[in-house]
Amino acid sequence: MKAEPETRFENGTDVKFSIDDLKSRTEPEPWDGIRNYVARNNLRSMKKGELAFFYHSNCKEPGIVGTMEIVQEHSPDLSAHNSKAPYYDPKSKPDDPKWSVVHVRYRSKFVQQIGLQELKAMGKPGSPLENMQMLKQSRLSVSRVSPSEWEYLMGVVKERGGETE
Template sequence: MAKWLVKSEPAECGIEDFAKAPDGVIPWDGVRNYQARNFLAQMAEGDEVFLYHSSCKHIGIAGIVTVIRSAYPDPTQFDPESPYYDGKSTREKPRWQAVDMKYVRTLPGLIPLEELKSMAGLEDLPLVRKGNRLSVMPVGEEEWQIILNQAG
């Protein structure tokens, strides 16, 4: 099983939204970066994911979700009413992927970015590297355990 981190603005979709969703399931769609899309395509059922709150007052890792449906064509790319519509994408050759994720748990406390940056063993985590703005990224097993240990 692989480990991942996904970023989201909590006003759009945060860990509380997962906790309140029917069956705790939310489709992870609307990703419009090719490298992040490629990471989504690698996700498989059972993969664990840190949910990171970004672009808000309190940024950091807020909780854990799990992939319950591996990559499939993102339906928002075909909907002209969606802000994620892509007129160049076709059902025969979709450009964008989505996965379904399910709520696992909210961390006892948010792990802020500044704390993550100072933790030994996370130097290679894409999240803490300068200039990395991807919304989906892999997390190594050792990095996952370091962060879990910090979460308590």
């Protein structure tokens, strides 16, 4: 799941959100603003208790920086109906919502991130991540990660010093 750790304004609101921002939250954080149908469907498939990677996007050094837990499965993303919200969608109606949100909680930060260039190298044909959705459809803000991809990447994390709490 991608978020932008550096300032960027959308509809007059700074949408900056980093792993450290998530770590500072005392309540579950809604993962809202998803406005792509493939990403939305990936979000809707997430189950309570599952873990997800936190990916810093649209920054100097993009990459996977930690993990979070899904603590509430999908529900309608009500921000789509608020004209002042960053990702307002006038086509989404309260009686027929198009978009969804899940709630997440911080789990860990990696001692060393796995950068985008490294991920691309791991995604070459014959490599462990050759079919990873994020690498094939790089514009998606929420993408699937198979169990074998998760296991492989967490092995890389462990080799690089692991996770912090």
